[in-house]
Amino acid sequence: DVKVTQSSRYLVKRTGEKVFLECVQDMDHENMFWYRQDPGLGLRLIYFSYDVKMKEKGDIPEGYSVSREKKERFSLILESASTNQTSMYLCASSFLGREQYFGPGTRLTVT
């Protein structure tokens, strides 16, 4: 079974804090993705990576950065958290051109 894990299920941070969200997959997938999910807006792609140290911006990259130092791990960084970044964050991974598998999500609240 494909396993995608995320470091935290729930996170509460203060405005201005630096926030790290970690994602690990165990299927040797080349591609990894970070999405945010908000009511009425659906899933929106923040960043993706198709190889170690490679990254591409998605639809809403502003206020976020990513890091992929190892193939199995993809980190999302909020440099200075703001209240409008309160959301559900979902990590996914896939082989190129194949189905994406999602992690359980991190519910982030920024106060």
Added chain:
Amino acid sequence: GQQLNQSPQSMFIQEGEDVSMNCTSSSIFNTWLWYKQDPGEGPVLLIALYKAGELTSNGRLTAQFGITRKDSFLNISASIPSDVGIYFCAGRESGGGADGLTFGKGTHLIIQP
């Protein structure tokens, strides 16, 4: 980015009923995926379709890749309480960037006792 048109937005059905939902796009897709998401959880892959006309089953679930390559359908037969949740379609355009996945906004399935 582009959005898929997924309908209906929500469904209120009785246990035991069959369910149908669909997604349509203005673009031609080479992949259709169907996911289910429970509250507070990540989406779980149900069915993946890669060929126009393909019909694939997963237990009581059946999905089809439309012959025009612009739509897909998901059917659930004899619904049970654990089918409650949000069902998402996702499609991939040929040559799309970011591995090209576009998501529908979901169909919220509610089963009335």
